[in-house]
Amino acid sequence: MKRVAVIGCGTVGASWAALFLGHGLDVAAYDPSPGAEDRLQSFVDHALDQLAELGIRGKGELRFSGDLTDVLGAADFVQENVPEDEALKRRMLADIDALAVEGVIVASSTSALLRSSIVAECKTSHRFIVAHPFNPPHLVPLVELVGEDEGIIQEAAEFYQTLGRRPVILRREMPGHIANRLSSALYREAVYLVEQGVASVADIDAALCNGPGLRWAVMGPHMTYHLGGGPGGIKHYLSHLGPSQVKRWAALGNPTLSPEVQKQIVEGVADEAGDRSIQELEERRDRGLLEILKSRTEVAGKP
């Protein structure tokens, strides 16, 4: 693998581009939006500095082009990141289908759409996969893979592993894949706690990132309950505490995002953010992620 085509250079595409470049791969980037090239270059410069902190210091070459044929003609791998509009994605993947070199894997970063619907017009659909990253992709290791050809999925998984990513493989497609479904499930309860006036938005956020969120950076929920079951592990946990877990599920909330709840959330987030701009908060998030990634040695759950 030497040259990757990055199609669509918004936040996700630009972050992927930086990751590829940092690992020494050449990137040919395509984005028809006005000003896209400058925004991409500026994002990549900043992200490459961050990657250098993690010891990722490859020197891939970045080339930007407004010509899709040119960008796809010499690519060994394609990462597509156009906006989450089903018709647009479907058309773009069909175009890529016609232009990408035979046998080249085409990965879509789609978070919300189903693979089956966006590859519907592709003649060589077997080589099209979903490879959904988590924002920002150059820092967060997760990549969720969905495909129809096991060999292609394996090849893609190995490729992402060479970039320090942690691919997880879905056995079948599912709206929201895995991580966004877990996030949504948690967020529903977080909104319920706001709606019910149980705590401030800032305290709910703090409860997560100083409690379970901290542990979930180290191991997943199943492994967590394995350790919560004492010497008998998950088997003991499920047989003894399973019923109370099911009871707790039944007591979880089902909130609405009414104007009143939205107002409470918006005001609560404003309190929590204080005078920090979104850009400052992003920088602090990235700083936090970088420090955790730097600190990662071998941890449980084989992340």
Place this chain on the structure above:
Amino acid sequence: MKRVAVIGCGTVGASWAALFLGHGLDVAAYDPSPGAEDRLQSFVDHALDQLAELGIRGKGELRFSGDLTDVLGAADFVQENVPEDEALKRRMLADIDALAVEGVIVASSTSALLRSSIVAECKTSHRFIVAHPFNPPHLVPLVELVGEDEGIIQEAAEFYQTLGRRPVILRREMPGHIANRLSSALYREAVYLVEQGVASVADIDAALCNGPGLRWAVMGPHMTYHLGGGPGGIKHYLSHLGPSQVKRWAALGNPTLSPEVQKQIVEGVADEAGDRSIQELEERRDRGLLEILKSRTEVAGKP
């Protein structure tokens, strides 16, 4: 604050004891179970080594006693951690009520019981609070506080802050408080994904701790969506993507912990654990937590 009584010295009580000792407080510990003193000492020795890595190197004195009156007589603060049995807890808190020095705060570590039910027999219930930590309490900063007297809650919050904890205050009691409700909500969906055969247990765990779990060690869910809303922040997010979030909530699963699902989880966890014993996994979890805690500088969300 100079001397803390730790009532009940299982995993949670022992971990609290280590935290108090590491911060230079004397601990008088009570536990009627056979062998409790040795288990406590051994846990504390190990935990104090971990705390020393975080620069917490106080030299409180640990005294164990089988006499509740003796332990409570000279305590400035009481942390109760007896088993999660409502009748037992209620009786123990009533005993503490009669024996603890006037004005001393009594904090229960209960995770599953409601404060109102366990303080029912206390004459001085206003000084009784729930202070629920997250396992292991000497490492994970979260403490969830529930009480009836705002002054007492404030005093307790300040005390826990001196121990490097992050207290969050519940405005009203709620089964499971905040963090366990968020955990349960996420776990329900994790079990659903197993039930539906979407991915292996190990991949579901990996998706969390390499994706949203990693980010949630840095900031909570509301702040995360604030950054997901672009320049318009959470307000833009809720008004534009709120409806799709609500739609996602409706598509979340409602699994059962049937024998078949339990079997899949147990086998999946066994695959994930490989040849690592529960003790090894705990050590790796603690190592992961320690490294993250060491790396924590100032991060977004003011954790």
